[in-house]
Amino acid sequence: MTLTRPDDFHLHLRDGAVLAATVPATARTFSRAIVMPNLKPPVTTAAQAASYKERIMAHCPAGSGFTPLMTLYLTDKTSPDTVREAWAGGDVYALKLYPAGATTNSDDGVTTLEKIYPALETMIECNLPLLVHGEVTDSDIDIFDREKVFIDRHLQPLIQRYPELKVVMEHITTADASAFVSESGANVAATITPQHLLYNRNHMLVGGIKPHYYCLPILKRNIHQAALIKAATSGSSKFFLGTDSAPHTKETKESACGCAGCYSAFGALELYAEVFDQAGALDRLEGFASHYGADFYGLPRNTETVTLKREACPVPESLPMGDSKVIPLRAGEDLQWTLCTPN
Numbered sequence: 001m002t003l004t005r006p007d008d009f010h011l012h013l014r015d016g017a018v019l020a021a022t023v024p025a026t027a028r029t030f031s032r033a034i035v036m037p038n039l040k041p042p043v044t045t046a047a048q049a050a051s052y053k054e055r056i057m058a059h060c061p062a063g064s065g066f067t068p069l070m071t072l073y074l075t076d077k078t079s080p081d082t083v084r085e086a087w088a089g090g091d092v093y094a095l096k097l098y099p100a101g102a103t104t105n106s107d108d109g110v111t112t113l114e115k116i117y118p119a120l121e122t123m124i125e126c127n128l129p130l131l132v133h134g135e136v137t138d139s140d141i142d143i144f145d146r147e148k149v150f151i152d153r154h155l156q157p158l159i160q161r162y163p164e165l166k167v168v169m170e171h172i173t174t175a176d177a178s179a180f181v182s183e184s185g186a187n188v189a190a191t192i193t194p195q196h197l198l199y200n201r202n203h204m205l206v207g208g209i210k211p212h213y214y215c216l217p218i219l220k221r222n223i224h225q226a227a228l229i230k231a232a233t234s235g236s237s238k239f240f241l242g243t244d245s246a247p248h249t250k251e252t253k254e255s256a257c258g259c260a261g262c263y264s265a266f267g268a269l270e271l272y273a274e275v276f277d278q279a280g281a282l283d284r285l286e287g288f289a290s291h292y293g294a295d296f297y298g299l300p301r302n303t304e305t306v307t308l309k310r311e312a313c314p315v316p317e318s319l320p321m322g323d324s325k326v327i328p329l330r331a332g333e334d335l336q337w338t339l340c341t342p343n
């Protein structure tokens with residue numbers, strides 16, 4: 001099947017030597033990507049975003065035409081001026097809310113939403129979307145409930161307070177999040193990852209613990225996986241592709257205290273195609289992968305195309321990443337679809 005070249009609306013490229021691996025892996029398939037700002041230290045200003053963008057561009061394969069769309073990391077101190085500078089600079093397409101301590105490199109995240117009200121008000125003026133890692137961090141809330149509790153306690157009230165704010169609930173994992181996004185206004189959307197469509201917590205925990213399925217928000221029970229498949233393949237323009245491809249080295253994943261994140265850039269579109277194929281909804285893949293995200297962000301749709309064929313393609317056991325290696329999603333198994341390159 002041939003479809004408009006897709007974009008990835010949630011991606012971690014990291015920094016330094018690993019860019020040599022992560023940037024070409026995404027540029028092979030995707031035209032643009034919303035690049036997450038959770039570096040160490042985080043990307044918090046327009047100047048930092050511009051220099052990070054240059055470091056990424058230095059690794060774009062010649063002729064790929066890949067464009068990174070930069071984001072800023074919101075902190076308690078993000079000021080209206082910082083937001084205005086980001087908007088005026090032209091490299092920044094959104095700002096990301098990490099509740100402090102919720103996920104990888106989120107220690108500088110927002111402690112209470114009131115602290116970012118001035119920044120949010122300026123984002124509305126500039127029409128810059130708020131991207132949300134939607135999980136509470138309260139120690140008394142079970143890890144499997146953290147997304148739903150975040151919606152009830154924080155996101156619903158925030159959207160009521162700022163009905164004009166554009167919000168993307170990132171990497172949704174529950175039937176609750178899917179219903180919340182469906183029932184909210186047109187300015188509320190969500191990204192969905194390949195791992196949350198293909199897997200549930202049994203895949204991670206039955207028959208031995210499998211650290212390469214561990215990401216945040218954590219995989220939930222199969223009824224939630226089914227709700228996400230339904231949302232992604234529904235044809236609703238509120239749900240679009242965001243891989244959350246988040247590489248961590250083999251050693252940091254296979255550890256007594258392993259990092260959260262799945263590396264899916266290798267084969268991401270092929271994995272989504274498998275989900276849509278199994279759901280009998282291949283005709284809806286193009287909207288999800290290539291149209292709705294661009295429309296939501298107010299970007300022109302891509303004009304190039306990519307072609308996929310229903311043919312098995314092996315995924316390597318590991319891939320080089322800087323001085324180390326990364327274990328990709330589906331390592332050592334087959335993708336059911338193959339991307340034909342060049343188109």
Ligand SMILES: NC(=O)N[C@@H](CC(=O)O)C(=O)O
Nearest residue numbers: 012103104215216246260261
């Ligand atoms: N998803 C993850 O499990 N990890 C991401 C952070 C994030 O997107 O929350 C990472 O940066 O490693």
Ligand SMILES: [Zn+2]
Nearest residue numbers: 103133170216
């Ligand atoms: Zn996240």
Ligand SMILES: [Zn+2]
Nearest residue numbers: 012036244246
């Ligand atoms: Zn992420």
